[in-house]
Amino acid sequence: MAKAPRSKKKPAQSPAEDTDFVLHSLQDALEKKKRYDASQEQMLHFYEQMLLIRRFEERAGQLYGLGLIGGFCHLYIGQEAVAIGLQSALDGEKDSVITGYRDHGHMLAYGIDPKVIMAELTGREAGISKGKGGSMHMFSTEHKFYGGHGIVGAQVALGGGLALAHQYNNDGGLCLAYFGDGAANQGQVYETFNMASLWKLPIVFVVENNQYAMGTSTARSSAETEFYRRGTAFRIPGMDVNGMDVLEVRQAAEIAFKHVREGKGPVLMECNTYRYRGHSMSDPAKYRTREEVQDVREHKDPIEGLKKVLLENGSTEDELKAIDKGIRKTVTEAADFAENSPEPDASELYTDVLVEEY
């Protein structure tokens, strides 16, 4: 005899009756209070950091155009609020970060010297990977930044391993693992979701949904475009976050990190954002309209958005202009450094293949 169909669940009245409470509780908390109460000083710092990423990336695009940067170069312009909002909430002593190939912004968000990042882009000895990694392969073990990975989705499983190490060492740290809406369709992402939830690993999965996987829009690639829901099958709570608002991202980070630090297992956070530039440098830009990009720039830009808040709260145009000027100087210095540093010595060709001698 066939089973009687399950009656549809009524909306639960209290957490005790609501078996899916955990799946939406974090989103509920965010809905209650969307924006982080940042001090003016904190906001100025966010502004400065986002501006650094913007100006750095613009300059990287220029250097690419001049042939000083080769190969692939994926710019983070438009997505700045995600890295700054999340990473500003980390505990730098304990927590680890891993991401894909669009990684310059995440490194700058750590306060890593723009010079060594730019010098890596130009393939110089002074680059953070001695010029041997390039745009997609940068690391800083000192900052617990574990790359910088060129295979779409690989960083999710690797991030699961970093989280396992936090749990194994009982060091109180968590791993922040970024990936894009494109990587969200890779199988290993779900293999990792399963194990991370099963083992209650301290990890925050962040989908940086910039709406396009190279030139394929989420609607053309994904059966479920609300990526924060994709953890449901693994009992991972989801959060839907406006990735163009650094204060909302920061607020979401506070909620998610607290949940993970309490030993309750992973969180899946979707940050809706937008990249203004092409996927990489050679992007025909035929898959979206000029107007669409311009509309986001004019109405949703994360830096302009925060600028408005700053001005409303007492900062002056001159003050912000001075910040911009300082950033431009820093970026110019980084670019000069990157252009004028020597290439790696030929003797570096065979170093670092293996750690030991055999």
Add this chain to the structure above:
Amino acid sequence: MAIELKMPALSPTMEEGTLAKWLKAEGDEIVAGDIIAEIETDKATMEFEAVDEGTLGKIMVAEGTEGVKVGTVIAMLAGEDEEVSDVEAPAESAPVDDVPGEGKDVGREPSEAEITKPARKVDVKDPEVPEGTTFVSTTVREALRDGMAEEMRQDERVFVMGEEVAEYQGAYKVTQGLLDEFGPKRVIDTPITEYGFAGIGTGAAMGGLRPIVEFMTFNFAMQAIDHIINSAAKTNYMSGGQMRCPVVFRGPNGAASRVGAQHSQNYGPWYASVPGLIVIAPYDAADAKGLMKAAIRCEDPVVFLENELVYGRSFDVPDVDDYVLPIGKARIMREGSDVTIVAYSIAVGLALEAAEQLAGEGIDAEVIDLRTLRPLDRDAILTSLAKTNRLVIAEEGWPTCSIAAEVMAICMEDGFDHLDAPVLRVCDEDVPLPYAANLEKLALIDAPRIVKAAKKVCYRD
């Protein structure tokens, strides 16, 4: 100061393009993000976006110009406090030439720098086994387990993960007893999810642990090979030596018995072709134990290839504290003077069997067990060849692009003058492994085929 707008490279390979159209005219205000021009290459039409603010001063290259080299100044932009009329054309608007040491992609000359390869360690030998040491008959399965357990006792960072490694005690019982001794934190059962747990193991190594990742067989590691190669093997190099990945991937490799094509493949040549990996494939129990301990201590990622058919065989293992063997060193299993038989893993047993038979026919064969497939012990091969002047390679695996092929190349490159006969390889037949008992037997390497090849290089057939 006026800003030079230069012909941009819009792809890694672009050297020149057509300036199809100017979308701004001289005197126009420009803000960052404005499209100034359209540029065409053979691949696509692309928009040239402004990154600076200012007023378009002088257009240097007219629209419709073809073959504009990357780096050519195409226009001048007047800055905030400048008069457009003051903007002068740059003295030189020639394309940027490659300057040695500046890493530009244009006009790169072939490098004449000397390439220095790292020196190999010399004179590294297996540890002396003191006189009077007792030897304990141990199966390869137990030896592997003992090696892991010893390392787990002395280093808290070492743990084992994989399918059925804990409660089931190992699909092939290699991890038997480890759960009881070390508990579930350090002996972790994973779901059947090779790509995922290989990535987690690799990430844990990057995070400072010493994972031993067991694949139930290396056939299933095909699902995880991306992490073994792209994540584990390349990261140290890509990070300029910052990010280490001391992980051991281990499990049975090669043909088992009657399990068909998808479960019967030797991946030795695959992994041994990858710089950044250590590949170990021991034959007997002492080597299995000593090399397993070395693999776990190794700072580099290791692929450790075992063999299911050898797990149950017993060999003498010296009863000494901390028996660790050097990685990258072959072992002479039997000394001889007429012909060298190079082998590894299960084929070592077949080579020794063949050597016995050859002895009966008056041919004195030397048998070398490579033990490590990467880095390969070239010296051991060439030293033996110099002695015997004849060489056969025995490998349980396909002949094409095999370890055998690599050994033959080494003999040609560096041992040619010592050769009295062409080097021969004895491998499996070049087919997916069949299921039928008779066909399987036909497809796999055996001792008589090695004997035949050895006789042939001795011109005794």
